[in-house]
Amino acid sequence: AVAAVVISVADSTGGRVVKSVGGKLMVVFATPDAAASAASKIHAMVEAMPAVGGANPRVHIGFHSDPVVRRAGGLSDDTVQLALRLMDQAQDGQTITSLQTAEQLNPAFQGFSRSLHCVQEGDKQVWLCELASWHQRGVRPPGWSAMAIMRLTYRDQLVVCSREQRTVLLGRHEDCDVVIDSQVASREHCTIEWRQNDFLLRDHSTNGSYVSLAAKNVEVLVHNENLALADEGTIAIGEPRAHTQEIVEFSYALVT
Numbered sequence: 160a161v162a163a164v165v166i167s168v169a170d171s172t173g174g175r176v177v178k179s180v181g182g183k184l185m186v187v188f189a190t191p192d193a194a195a196s197a198a199s200k201i202h203a204m205v206e207a208m209p210a211v212g213g214a215n216p217r218v219h220i221g222f223h224s225d226p227v228v229r230r231a232g233g234l235s236d237d238t239v240q241l242a243l244r245l246m247d248q249a250q251d252g253q254t255i256t257s258l259q260t261a262e263q264l265n266p267a268f269q270g271f272s273r274s275l276h277c278v279q280e281g282d283k284q285v286w287l288c289e290l291a292s293w294h295q296r297g298v299r300p301p302g303w304s305a306m307a308i309m310r311l312t313y314r315d316q317l318v319v320c321s322r323e324q325r326t327v328l329l330g331r332h333e334d335c336d337v338v339i340d341s342q343v344a345s346r347e348h349c350t351i352e353w354r355q356n357d358f359l360l361r362d363h364s365t366n367g368s369y370v371s372l373a374a375k376n377v378e379v380l381v382h383n384e385n386l387a388l389a390d391e392g393t394i395a396i397g398e399p400r401a402h403t404q405e406i407v408e409f410s411y412a413l414v415t
Contacts, residue, residue, distance in 0.1 A: 362386075
């Protein structure tokens, strides 16, 4: 039941569960703010769950923001290992992050953090911060307004378009935000744009983008034109979905 809560909150805040090991869930988020919001929501929802065998369910959460280098077989690198170490430092009902990550948070969220102590991680020292759950307190961080996001997933890539990253470029070129591994994809195939909490696909490719909207169950060819994206669906790159595996999934969420 607790795992279901974590997965549900991750989906609603633009995250993606990438691994489950020994009862621990590893979730990747596009921004520290999204991870912080998810952590706050998870604690509030788990605390509201009924007791099991006389014990109230609790979770402990750790997260860290840094580039993740993908390697064969998974995401095991220094960033992931530090996140796991932070989780081990957290007690039940607590969220721990690094000072480096806390300083990247929106100022509204930083008001819910407090510095703790320093731990040794390899050859460097890492200062820890505790992040309180504003959802448990039933308050909205001052200065923070709900943020609409569009989550884009392609193979093992996750990118989020929002007011924090207002354009996301998809294409074959290695400098694109989402790199498409297909010869029918243009070097710069299409762009997803944030437009005041709405999202627009702008195609500027040779072969077009085939967009399927989940609510309409129909595929639309967008070629050198624009299309407003709905809550969720798919973008087939360069050819119809039935003829390709190069599918980008998109879904809308509201981070509160």
